[in-house]
Amino acid sequence: MPESQPLSQRYNDEYAFEPTQLSQPYFSQTQNSTFANSQVEPRRKYWAIFIPTQSDREILKIPWNKSSIQLGRGPRVLSKNDVILPEKRISNIHCKITLGMQGPNGSGSSSITIQSWKEGESEPEVWLEDLKSSNGTFINGTRVTSRRMLQHGDEVSLGHSGTLDNHDVRYIFRSVGSKGAKMGQGSSKHDMVGAVYERYQVLDRLGKGTFAEVRKAVDVETGDLRAIKQIIKHRFAGNDKTLALFQREIEISKTLEHDNICRLLDYYEDPQHICLVLEYIDGGDLLDYIMNWPNETGGGLPEEHAMELSAQICSAMEYTVSSF
Structure with missing residues (x-):
C-alpha cells in the first residue's frame, strides 16, 4: 500500500475494502444521481458488510474467500491486522470478526453450512470477538466479554461504547443473508441499514x-x-x-x-x-446568540431585535398549535 495514503485507509491488498462516497470531496459527487459505492451486493461475493459512521473510513466488505478479519492499531507485519485503525484508544490487536463459530484449533463451520449461507438459504453467522483490548469492543453499547453473534443492524463500537470527542470508531453491521438482502434490495431506503451514511x-x-x-x-x-x-x-x-x-x-x-x-x-x-x-440553519444556539451579541453594556440584544425574534417564535408556536 503506498505510504502517501492516510494511515486510516491502509489495508491488506487481499482484503475487499471499498471507499465510501463520504471519504471523497462532496462536490465531485454532485453530478452523480446514483450511489457509485452502493453497499447492496450479491451475497455470493461477501458474507458481511460494515458501514462506518464517519466519513474518513471505508466500507468493510468481507469476501467469502476470507473467513475472518482482525482489526487493530498495530502494523500488519507485527500484529497480522487486516484493518489498521490509528486511534489511540484502539489496541494493537483489538478484535476479530469471523464467519461462523471458529473453534480453538482454527476449525470453523462446515463447507456445506457455508455454501448454504452463500446460496441464501439462511443468514450467515457473523461473530465478533474482543481480543483482550484495553478499552473494549461494544455491541449496541454493551461491552463484549466473549464471542458474540451479530444481528442485522447492530452498532459495533471500538474503544468506547459511544462517541467521544476526537474518537468515534463505529460501524453498522448489515447482513447479506436473506433478511439483509431483502432489506437492501427490495424495501424502502429508510429501512436500509446504514443508508443514511x-x-x-x-x-x-x-x-x-x-x-x-x-x-x-x-x-x-x-x-x-x-x-x-x-x-x-x-x-x-x-x-x-x-x-x-x-x-x-x-x-x-x-x-x-x-x-x-x-x-x-x-x-x-x-x-x-x-x-x-x-x-441546516447556521447561527448556533439562541442563548449563545443573545449572550454573544456585541454590546457595550455587557451583552443582550437591542430591544427592536429582541422584539423581532420574539415575534418569529410566537408565529411558529401559533402555527404549530393551530395545526393540531
Whole structure:
C-alpha cells in the first residue's frame, strides 16, 4: 500500500475494502444521481458488510474467500491486522470478526453450512470477538466479554461504547443473508441499514444529548448542507415511553412547514438508529446568540431585535398549535 495514503485507509491488498462516497470531496459527487459505492451486493461475493459512521473510513466488505478479519492499531507485519485503525484508544490487536463459530484449533463451520449461507438459504453467522483490548469492543453499547453473534443492524463500537470527542470508531453491521438482502434490495431506503451514511457526508458535531446527537452533513447528490439528528435506540433500551416520544416528534415534524420552524426533510430508521435529516440553519444556539451579541453594556440584544425574534417564535408556536 503506498505510504502517501492516510494511515486510516491502509489495508491488506487481499482484503475487499471499498471507499465510501463520504471519504471523497462532496462536490465531485454532485453530478452523480446514483450511489457509485452502493453497499447492496450479491451475497455470493461477501458474507458481511460494515458501514462506518464517519466519513474518513471505508466500507468493510468481507469476501467469502476470507473467513475472518482482525482489526487493530498495530502494523500488519507485527500484529497480522487486516484493518489498521490509528486511534489511540484502539489496541494493537483489538478484535476479530469471523464467519461462523471458529473453534480453538482454527476449525470453523462446515463447507456445506457455508455454501448454504452463500446460496441464501439462511443468514450467515457473523461473530465478533474482543481480543483482550484495553478499552473494549461494544455491541449496541454493551461491552463484549466473549464471542458474540451479530444481528442485522447492530452498532459495533471500538474503544468506547459511544462517541467521544476526537474518537468515534463505529460501524453498522448489515447482513447479506436473506433478511439483509431483502432489506437492501427490495424495501424502502429508510429501512436500509446504514443508508443514511451512503447519502450524506457526516461532518462535525453540532450538539449532543443523552439519547441523540446532531451533526452537520452534506448531501452527496446535491452538495446541500443538512443537519442530521442521530437517535441511538439502545441508549434508552427498555424505555418505550422515550421511543414513543421520538416517534411522535417524527410524525409531527413531517407535517410542519413554516418559515420559523426547522424542517424535517427526510428520515431513516434501522434496528438500532433513527436519523432525522433536518434543514441546516447556521447561527448556533439562541442563548449563545443573545449572550454573544456585541454590546457595550455587557451583552443582550437591542430591544427592536429582541422584539423581532420574539415575534418569529410566537408565529411558529401559533402555527404549530393551530395545526393540531
